Amino acid sequence: xxxxxxxxxxxxxxxxxxxxxxxxxxxxxxxxxxxxxxxxxxxxxxxxxxxxxxxxxxxxxxxxxxxxxxxxxxxxxxxxxxxxxxxxxxxxxxxxxxxxxxxxxxxxxxxxxxxxxxxxxxxxxxxxxxxxxxxxxxxxxxxxxxxxxxxxxxxxxxxxxxxxxxxxxxxxxxxxxxxxxxxxxxxxxxxxxxxxxxxxxxxxxxxxxxxxxxxxxxxxxxxxxxxxxxxxxxxxxxxxxxxxxxxxxxxxxxxxxxxxxx
Amino acid sequence: xxxxxxxxxxxxxxxxxxxxxxxxxxxxxxxxxxxxxxxxxxxxxxxxxxxxxxxxxxxxxxxxxxxxxxxxxxxxxxxxxxxxxxxxxxxxxxxxxxxxxxxxxxxxxxxxxxxxxxxxxxxxxxxxxxxxxxxxxxxxxxxxxxxxxxxxxxxxxxxxxxxxxxxxxxxxxxxxxxxxxxxxxxxxxxxxxxxxxxxxxxxxxxxxxxxxxxxxx
Numbered sequence: 001x002x003x004x005x006x007x008x009x010x011x012x013x014x015x016x017x018x019x020x021x022x023x024x025x026x027x028x029x030x031x032x033x034x035x036x037x038x039x040x041x042x043x044x045x046x047x048x049x050x051x052x053x054x055x056x057x058x059x060x061x062x063x064x065x066x067x068x069x070x071x072x073x074x075x076x077x078x079x080x081x082x083x084x085x086x087x088x089x090x091x092x093x094x095x096x097x098x099x100x101x102x103x104x105x106x107x108x109x110x111x112x113x114x115x116x117x118x119x120x121x122x123x124x125x126x127x128x129x130x131x132x133x134x135x136x137x138x139x140x141x142x143x144x145x146x147x148x149x150x151x152x153x154x155x156x157x158x159x160x161x162x163x164x165x166x167x168x169x170x171x172x173x174x175x176x177x178x179x180x181x182x183x184x185x186x187x188x189x190x191x192x193x194x195x196x197x198x199x200x201x202x203x204x205x206x207x208x209x210x211x212x213x214x215x216x217x218x219x220x221x222x223x224x225x226x227x228x229x230x231x232x233x234x235x236x237x238x239x240x241x242x243x244x245x246x247x248x249x250x251x252x253x254x255x256x257x258x259x260x261x262x
Numbered sequence: 263x264x265x266x267x268x269x270x271x272x273x274x275x276x277x278x279x280x281x282x283x284x285x286x287x288x289x290x291x292x293x294x295x296x297x298x299x300x301x302x303x304x305x306x307x308x309x310x311x312x313x314x315x316x317x318x319x320x321x322x323x324x325x326x327x328x329x330x331x332x333x334x335x336x337x338x339x340x341x342x343x344x345x346x347x348x349x350x351x352x353x354x355x356x357x358x359x360x361x362x363x364x365x366x367x368x369x370x371x372x373x374x375x376x377x378x379x380x381x382x383x384x385x386x387x388x389x390x391x392x393x394x395x396x397x398x399x400x401x402x403x404x405x406x407x408x409x410x411x412x413x414x415x416x417x418x419x420x421x422x423x424x425x426x427x428x429x430x431x432x433x434x435x436x437x438x439x440x441x442x443x444x445x446x447x448x449x450x451x452x453x454x455x456x457x458x459x460x461x462x463x464x465x466x467x468x469x470x471x472x473x474x475x476x477x478x479x
């Protein structure tokens with residue numbers, strides 16, 4: 001009788017131990033499986049992000065190469081053609097007996113166009129841009145726009161740009177696009193570019209006094225998309241804000257990281 | 263009075279105290295019902311212990327009163343945690359089966375004898391539910407932080423408890439007889455270990471839930 005009771009007790013202990021061990025192993029498996037799957041998903045996400053970043057980088061490089069080619073073409077071809085046209089006008093003026101005001105005006109206009117195209121070609125030339133820092137290029141860009149007399153661009157900066165030349169170039173293109181948008185689409189009269197720096201971020205504010213955006217409008221369009229892509233490449237963020245009085249402010253925040261040397 | 267028999271109520275009392283400390287009493291958090299349930303568990307276990315070990319009376323009727331409360335609460339927790347409508351229908355079936363079996367067993371064996379077969383059948387239902395839940399969890403979005411959500415640990419506790427108690431439930435009548443002759447009865451020891459694992463797992467679930475609520479705030 002006692003042996004039967006002992007047997008039952010042994011069986012109960014054995015079954016309980018096996019069941020408990022199985023339950024614990026199963027739970028361990030589930031926990032490990034979930035952890036591994038999560039890790040895998042994270043790695044996949046990171047790889048996707050890296051891929052997107054590389055894709056964007058190559059898109060930007062292609063665009064820069066196109067800009068460069070376009071700049072060279074403008075400088076070497078269009079400028080030469082305009083120069084020839086101005087020369088011909090000069091010849092015509094000299095051979096003409098009376099002073100022709102229309103020809104003089106045409107010559108001056110072509111001269112201005114040549115000057116503008118040269119300036120534009122410079123800003124499109126990556127090699128040329130790499131020789132200067134961002135502030136110099138921005139100042140040049142501001143000067144170029146200011147000479148039109150239609151818009152005043154003001155540049156304020158307290159920061160030293162902690163980026164490599166390539167990143168400075170990206171940032172230059174972003175600011176250039178924002179300024180062009182303010183000129184072309186917002187009918188701005190005054191544009192202010194302010195660059196400040198704190199412990200973690202570099203902040204760029206491009207403020208204009210133009211027509212602004214209607215409340216609730218989402219910013220879309222090729223130029224804005226390019227700006228967003230470039231900001232993504234710099235791992236920052238960009239916002240379009242309506243000013244209290246009038247106009248728009250483009251706010252760009254970029255994380256400051258030490259310059260990487262190869 | 264043997265102190266060994268009071269280990270189970272002590273474990274449950276600690277779990278109740280921890281639930282009071284860990285579970286947020288914010289409106290809408292259904293976890294706060296664990297506090298009431300754990301209080302009922304402590305009261306049931308203590309009164310059953312006092313009845314049997316102090317006054318020498320049979321205490322099965324106390325557990326028979328507690329059984330619908332236990333099954334009702336566990337089913338409700340399963341319902342709250344279940345992810346799909348199919349599982350919810352399954353829980354409804356589980357509760358109906360329990361009610362029918364409980365009434366039948368009480369009428370056959372009498373109210374003074376524990377309805378162990380009903381509990382065994384319910385254990386099988388809850389084990390199947392836990393396995394379904396784990397299967398759904400494995401298929402769930404990997405981005406979700408399920409391991410830190412609390413629910414998984416509540417179900418894990420239930421799974422260990424009911425799966426581990428299968429043998430003790432199947433051999434209930436033999437073990438009750440053995441109880442009378444043993445100083446440290448095997449059934450009691452098994453349930454002490456299972457309770458430790460169940461309430462340990464639940465307490466970790468409460469911690470996860472508390473963290474989650476803090477992060478949400």
